[in-house]
Amino acid sequence: MVIFQKSFIILWLVLLAGCASTNSTKPESTNTKSPPAKQSKESNNKGGYYLDDGPGDNTSIDIASIPDAEPRTEKPLVSSNKPYQALGQKYVPMKTYAPYSKQGVASWYGKRYHGRKTSSGEVYDMYGMSAAHTTLPIPSYVKVVNPTNGRAVVVRVNDRGPFKHDRLIDLSYAAAYKLGLVAQGSGLVEVTAIDTSxxxxxxxxxxxxxxxxxxxxxxxxxxxxxxxxxxxxxxxxxxxxxxxxxxxxxxxxxxxxxxxxxxxxxxxxxxxxxxxxxxxxxxxxxxxxxxxxxxxxxxxxxxxxxxxxxxxxxxxxxxxxxx
CATH class of the missing domain: 3.30.70.1070 (Sporulation related repeat)
Known part of the structure; x- marks a missing residue:
């Protein structure tokens, strides 16, 4: 009987130790920071927007009916047109209108920046007809043409960028949509400044x-x-x-x-x-x-x-x- 009791006690202790081992928790990692946002493009043949960017969730907006920006005389903002540096490159913005016409690649930005402040101090609206340019006056107006399909829009420049050497202009989501550039993320365009005197x-x-x-x-x-x-x-x-x-x-x-x-x-x-x-x-x-x-x-x-x-x-x- 004593031997049986001792055997029972030993078996009970072994089972208890096993349960304790099963319920132990793994020590938490010392790295509590969230992983950085991915900057790579979506993996498709046509390119695409950044993985944490893209079209908005409001599908009720008829983007095609959004009117172009209407050119009007505006005074350039002193604070937004000072020389500056970005990614090691120095830029000297124009302070007044000057004839400008150039062909290059346009990209677009959507919900990732929606609601954030632009270089002009205004809040970025992805459904507005706006754009970012490295040197054109802020604010100013440009006509952007997609030579592939002949579509054209008029946008208001109120932000700085893009700072990649192979990009000419960053368009709002609405402007890119009307030009037919949303799907591929970027495309060749012709940008021409509008005289708003x-x-x-x-x-x-x-x-x-x-x-x-x-x-x-x-x-x-x-x-x-x-x-x-x-x-x-x-x-x-x-x-x-x-x-x-x-x-x-x-x-x-x-x-x-x-x-x-x-x-x-x-x-x-x-x-x-x-x-x-x-x-x-x-x-x-x-x-x-x-x-x-x-x-x-x-x-x-x-x-x-x-x-x-x-x-x-x-x-x-x-x-x-x-x-």
């Missing part, structure tokens, strides 16, 4: 066109609407009439517009600055576009000289042609 906006309202109108042919032929300070909000009344150009010689094409009025404004600006010398400045309609040309010049070298004058004085594209 009272004079330019007045002319745009009268002619029912935007203050900037890129050519539909190529980036090299894209230019901005240049409003002269002495036009007094009127269209061209002193410029030379459009006339045919002789097929011989070399010419400088300074711009190509769908609107004749835009071509005439650039034509007058070139004449006022005497950028053509003794050559004629014409606004010729050809193949659906009004092309502003200087010439003819007797040699390509002479045409190149005047093309460089146009580029340096007006900061716009100018190409030399032989027709």
């Amino acid at each position: 009272p004079e330019a906006l007045s002319i745009a309202a009268k002619t029912n066109v935007a203050a900037v109108e890129p050519s539909s042919t190529s980036t090299a032929q894209t230019t901005e609407l240049i409003s002269s300070s002495n036009t007094n909000n009127t269209l061209i009344s002193q410029s030379a009439p459009s006339k045919a150009i002789s097929p011989s010689g070399y010419y400088v094409q300074a711009g190509a517009f769908k609107s004749e009025a835009n071509g005439e404004l650039l034509q007058k600006k070139i004449m006022d600055l005497d950028l053509a010398g003794d050559a004629a400045v014409t606004n010729v309609y050809n193949n659906g576009l009004h092309r502003v040309k200087l010439g003819p010049f007797s040699s390509k070298r002479e045409a190149d000289i005047h093309a460089n004058k146009v580029r340096s004085q007006l900061n716009i594209s100018a190409i030399v042609t032989n027709q």
Whole structure:
């Protein structure tokens, strides 16, 4: 009996020890920090947004019906247009409007930044028509065109970025959606600054066109609407009439517009600055576009000289042609 009791006690102690071992807890890790947000793109053939970013949860918004930003005259913010550094690169923002037209890659940002403050101090709204740019004035307005599908939007620049060397502009989710860039996360676009001076906006309202109108042919032929300070909000009344150009010689094409009025404004600006010398400045309609040309010049070298004058004085594209 004693032996049985001792055996029972020993068996009970063994079972008790086993239960205690089963219920013991694993010591917690000393690393209590959350893992950093992933910065890699979604693994698909077309690219994509950051894994912790993306479209919002509000599916009731009709994004296609969201109106473009409406250009208006705004005073640049001193604090937002000072020189700054980001990722080791120095940037010097423009403080006022200057003609700007460039082609590059656009990306977009959505719910990850929705509700956060932008460089202008405004709160970012992913359903607004806004954008971030490294050097354009804050605030300012640009027209963004997707050359792949022909879609275009007007957005208001109110933030800084993107700071990757291969990116030109960061668009809001709504702007990217309307351009057809959401699915692939980024895409090639043409960005052109809009002159929002009272004079330019007045002319745009009268002619029912935007203050900037890129050519539909190529980036090299894209230019901005240049409003002269002495036009007094009127269209061209002193410029030379459009006339045919002789097929011989070399010419400088300074711009190509769908609107004749835009071509005439650039034509007058070139004449006022005497950028053509003794050559004629014409606004010729050809193949659906009004092309502003200087010439003819007797040699390509002479045409190149005047093309460089146009580029340096007006900061716009100018190409030399032989027709």
